[in-house]
Amino acid sequence: MTGRLAVLGAGSWGTTFAKVLSDGGNPVALWARRPALADSIRRRHRNDDYLPGVLLPESIEVDSDVAVVLRDAEMIFFSVPSQALAGTITEVRRHVPPDALVVSLMKGVEHGTGRRMSTVLRDDLGASDDRIAVVSGPNLATEIAREHPTAAVVAATSPETARRVATAATNRYFRSFVNGDVIGTEFGGVLKNLIAVAIGIVIGVGWGDNTKASILTRGLAEMTDFAVAFGGRPETLAGLAGLGDLIATSESPLSRNNRAGRLLGQGYTLDDVVRTMDQTAEGLTSIAPVLELARSRGVAMPIVSQVADVLAGTLDPRDIAPHLTDDLLPVGE
Structure with a gap:
């Protein structure tokens, strides 16, 4: 006590x-x-x-x-x-x-x-x-x-x-x-919400496990690159504050960010989603400042960028495929 x-x-x-x-x-x-x-x-x-x-x-x-x-x-x-x-x-x-x-x-x-x-x-x-x-x-x-x-x-x-x-x-x-590692722990908690929205969009659209797994694993790499650029430790993102939180938030229907993504994938607008949610989905409010920070350090974030495009209405949810963009080199993982 x-x-x-x-x-x-x-x-x-x-x-x-x-x-x-x-x-x-x-x-x-x-x-x-x-x-x-x-x-x-x-x-x-x-x-x-x-x-x-x-x-x-x-x-x-x-x-x-x-x-x-x-x-x-x-x-x-x-x-x-x-x-x-x-x-x-x-x-x-x-x-x-x-x-x-x-x-x-x-x-x-x-x-x-x-x-x-x-x-x-x-x-x-x-x-x-x-x-x-x-x-x-x-x-x-x-x-x-x-x-x-x-x-x-x-x-x-x-x-x-x-x-x-x-x-x-x-x-x-x-x-x-x-x-x-305060930096890595905090950014892990922030960034996994953004990836969880992307996974929710994929689920809402109706894409299968291959698409989810691709975005999940590339999302972890994106989270790690970002956190390390700001002084976080890569091993933190491989632990509870990164991968552990990412799995729970991305896959669970209890997750507000997953739910928000599902609604977006089903064709709801951002305003519709905000009105529907009874609590804040932090992933929706963090996308803009995270992308601004990423640009300041030259960190490529294709997943988060495509989620931002869906929120802005400039990308059809069915076209979300950040793991297939040219932002990633077609070698390694």
């Missing part, structure tokens, strides 16, 4: 992670922005808006007052849409204890700046690098909330910070491993 832990964001992943931490024997407070949702979770020990049918530990404290949730927090886990993180920090910053560890549960890149979520925490919250950690890996919230055995990665520049967060985020069904 560690000290009091706070989770900011009561969507499916934030609520699930509060359960993970509580089931690890930690005192946990969960911030739900909407008072009605906070009251419902507190009374019923369920979050039927995002995790229907999942019973939450009664010990989780839930409040819509962020000052109450953050009081004396030893670790703060941020689980809000990536494009809302900067605004959330502005809202909560004055309540953050000065020595608290801050942890990103998010997988996105900020529009306009291309900042990773850990960078937003450092810059806007004023947290030093040794107080920041990120969590990634195969993180389908519904399965974890139902206690399916799962492994994840905690990455931090400080080994002690990574160890403390991983210890808190470990229980009988959830195991956290540690590494020091």
Whole structure:
């Protein structure tokens, strides 16, 4: 058991992670922005808006007052849409204890700046690098909330910070491993969402397993090239934060990014998809900033580029075949 832990964001992943931490024997407070949702979770020990049918530990404290949730927090886990993180920090910053560890549960890149979520925490919250950690890996919230055995990665520049967060985020069904590659871990979580949208498009169109496997494997190579260009380690992309997360997100109907891709493949427009989705598909919001970053380092991303063309309406989903483009040399893998 560690000290009091706070989770900011009561969507499916934030609520699930509060359960993970509580089931690890930690005192946990969960911030739900909407008072009605906070009251419902507190009374019923369920979050039927995002995790229907999942019973939450009664010990989780839930409040819509962020000052109450953050009081004396030893670790703060941020689980809000990536494009809302900067605004959330502005809202909560004055309540953050000065020595608290801050942890990103998010997988996105900020529009306009291309900042990773850990960078937003450092810059806007004023947290030093040794107080920041990120969590990634195969993180389908519904399965974890139902206690399916799962492994994840905690990455931090400080080994002690990574160890403390991983210890808190470990229980009988959830195991956290540690590494020091924050860049590779974060970009793995971002990029696999984009490849998952591509796989969803392929499924929606009706193409078979050969097409999916081709895009999946070339997608991993694309992810690795990008992460390494920004200082990540290739072995990180071959592990839980890369390949593991890619497999889960690309293949599961529980994945919001997979679902968004399926709808696009079936002919829905981007506006239609956004209206249909009840939660944010981070892959849709990260495509533009990722492509901008790729261009800045000269990284070819044919899969992500074709997904962007589908979103823009300039490419018929049935024509998506990034593994056949001229951007790739016809030798090796």
